[in-house]
Amino acid sequence: MNKQLREQIVACAKKNGADLVGFASADRFTDGVIQQIFPGVKTVIGIAFRVLRGSYRGVEEGTTYYQYTTTGVETIEESLMPGALLRLCACLEDAGYVGVPQRRNQLLRPEEKTPNPEMLHTKWYAAGAKEPQMDFTAAAVACGLGEKGMSGTLLTDDFGPFQRYAFVLTDAEIEPSEIVPPHLCDHCGECVKACPGRALDAKGQLDAIRCAVYYRGASMKTNPYMPPEAYADFEDRIAIMTGEAEFDYEKAKEIMGETYFYPPIKHGYVSSICGRACDRACYVHLEEKGLLNKKFVHPFRIRPVWELPIIAEEKK
Numbered sequence: 001m002n003k004q005l006r007e008q009i010v011a012c013a014k015k016n017g018a019d020l021v022g023f024a025s026a027d028r029f030t031d032g033v034i035q036q037i038f039p040g041v042k043t044v045i046g047i048a049f050r051v052l053r054g055s056y057r058g059v060e061e062g063t064t065y066y067q068y069t070t071t072g073v074e075t076i077e078e079s080l081m082p083g084a085l086l087r088l089c090a091c092l093e094d095a096g097y098v099g100v101p102q103r104r105n106q107l108l109r110p111e112e113k114t115p116n117p118e119m120l121h122t123k124w125y126a127a128g129a130k131e132p133q134m135d136f137t138a139a140a141v142a143c144g145l146g147e148k149g150m151s152g153t154l155l156t157d158d159f160g161p162f163q164r165y166a167f168v169l170t171d172a173e174i175e176p177s178e179i180v181p182p183h184l185c186d187h188c189g190e191c192v193k194a195c196p197g198r199a200l201d202a203k204g205q206l207d208a209i210r211c212a213v214y215y216r217g218a219s220m221k222t223n224p225y226m227p228p229e230a231y232a233d234f235e236d237r238i239a240i241m242t243g244e245a246e247f248d249y250e251k252a253k254e255i256m257g258e259t260y261f262y263p264p265i266k267h268g269y270v271s272s273i274c275g276r277a278c279d280r281a282c283y284v285h286l287e288e289k290g291l292l293n294k295k296f297v298h299p300f301r302i303r304p305v306w307e308l309p310i311i312a313e314e315k316k
């Protein structure tokens, strides 16, 4: 195994903004996807970037919403992460190996009805089997970056649920990291309780369509921008606003078509009006239990969770 190359990769990733680096041998991936993407793959390198606590402050307080999506999603995915991946692959090339960068293409979906809540629904594209895509959370676990929490979110010792991640496939054989035994998620259910649209069931299973609808602010309880005449054309408008509505994929798209109360971000990103309440609740829980390595002078949650009244008027 190439110890010197391993150290060079860790140093390069960190120099280019990554906070966590892990390695997995290709045989940890049994679904055949990475071998389809790069038949010569021997190692998967995982790199994770923290989402700043400060990026969540506006959505936590219910004051500013643009900041989380620009600095916590878009800048990491579209600027920091691609730069780090390119430098990492260049480092591998300098050593005589190939590096194949893998970051999420946010708009490519495995199937028609598997939405990405973070993106404008009019731009989702169902690639199906034409474009094999890695399971990013499973890959992060395989690389030893952290564990998968009940909500499906990656949890790490340093940042809890607050990070985003990408990968490099390489033909270099590099010593793998230890897989982290699950020890953070205690199935407390705080993530489930926090979602304003009941998108997580009692077992933490995500209904991605509900998440897509409520991520962008269909609940008036957590959307300070929703006008009283919102959804006036929907018979169940109150149920939509309170997060109780039932709907199928087609109706979800209709609701999303009426859910523009705040400008989207560049690159097709939707502003998160739920403010990733599930992840914030999880972070608060892990911080209260003293499980996170990164300590702060003040706790993240400094006041009770707020909720707005439902004020619904018919369109004039």
Ligand code: SF4
Binding pocket: 149, 150, 151, 152, 184, 185, 186, 187, 188, 189, 190, 191, 192, 281, 282, 283, 285
């Ligand atoms: S909030 Fe609780 S149940 Fe949900 S992922 Fe975090 S630790 Fe697990």
Ligand code: SF4
Binding pocket: 117, 194, 195, 196, 197, 198, 199, 200, 210, 211, 212, 214, 215, 274, 275, 276, 277, 278, 279
């Ligand atoms: S809180 Fe937001 S991101 Fe989390 S499950 Fe609910 S809608 Fe989705």
